Amino acid sequence: MKLPDFEAWAVFASVVEHRSFSGAAVALGVSKATVSKAITRLEERLGTSLFHRTSRRLTLTDSGQQLAEHAQRILDEGQSAEEAAFESASAPSGLVRLAAPLTFGVRHLAPLLAEFMAANPQITVELTLSDARVDIVAEGIDVALRIAELPDSSLRARRLGPVAIHVVGAPSYFDRAGRPLHPADLARHACFVYTNMAMPGTWRFRKAGGEEAAVRVDGPLRTDNGEAMLPMLLAGQGIACLPSFLVDADLAAGRLEAVLADWVAGSVGLHLVTPPGSRRPVRVEALIDFLTERLRSICVREA
Missing domain, CATH: 3.40.190.290 (D-Maltodextrin-Binding Protein; domain 2)
Structure with a gap:
């Protein structure tokens, strides 16, 4: 079984939070192109579009709205796991x-x-x-x-x-x-x-x-x-x-x-x-x- 693309799910959650590819790129410390590729990769894997893209606005599709909560949970779980690992070493x-x-x-x-x-x-x-x-x-x-x-x-x-x-x-x-x-x-x-x-x-x-x-x-x-x-x-x-x-x-x-x-x-x-x-x-x-x-x-x- 092919593993989920956890990185792409996390990028998707960040785009939803910041409402833009560029905002997510800044928050994640990566290039806008990296964000765009991750979203494209996830959309191809899922077989559906996640965003409506125009020159001025970025909005979630119906599929994107349904999947946004799952993406946020995946990101939260990953962050929590890392923080738990470092808990004993830092405040x-x-x-x-x-x-x-x-x-x-x-x-x-x-x-x-x-x-x-x-x-x-x-x-x-x-x-x-x-x-x-x-x-x-x-x-x-x-x-x-x-x-x-x-x-x-x-x-x-x-x-x-x-x-x-x-x-x-x-x-x-x-x-x-x-x-x-x-x-x-x-x-x-x-x-x-x-x-x-x-x-x-x-x-x-x-x-x-x-x-x-x-x-x-x-x-x-x-x-x-x-x-x-x-x-x-x-x-x-x-x-x-x-x-x-x-x-x-x-x-x-x-x-x-x-x-x-x-x-x-x-x-x-x-x-x-x-x-x-x-x-x-x-x-x-x-x-x-x-x-x-x-x-x-x-x-x-x-x-």
Whole structure:
């Protein structure tokens, strides 16, 4: 049996990542001609085109899109094997791509990274902060933090702990509009809608005795970032359903008030997610171990 052309697969993965032959050539330290020959060799072997090539753009064909994830895994496995071989002789080094929700990343993750990078000066972290769901395989992300209940997928996920959710508003709002006593009461209130979820505007609750409730809400603000709701909340213009790390300080100071305390508003956790595959580079494992330890303690404090 003829062995796979591992070099060509690795070159293909690099072209996908850098979106150009020249970018891949620079990253790999080879000539553009070498990259082009490797792609041609792989296309001839597979009997299909991997890219649409024009003078201005390079895009994946349908076959290329289907095979890109396999190519990335082949490259990752090779890099991981080499790094594992050198692990005992050198400290972890290289680039780790990390993605996290915007506000959580600024408030909790960034301070931890300062500690991690001081202890691992040879590791470089590329941090992407966004509340949008990132395709970690397509974007080449090594580690992602997600605050949600995750659907089944091929990704590897580790639940670090629960994240408490509160229904909150300013005392001035509740004094004017009344305090909801049951989730159904929220339908008549001005509620701020977080849009970055499967069913925006539907809030789900459960009670210790097993009772469940779902209510459709609406109001003057719809946004994909929870922190953007805080000015209007504090101004007494409505109600929001937000995680504890966003509102704990305002709750403690009395600027916000939590309602429906007998109900659990949703069920979410903080998860650490990585691409599929059994091996990870040593530098990625080092960051995963560090974040797992530190972020679990944050979940315990805030749950």
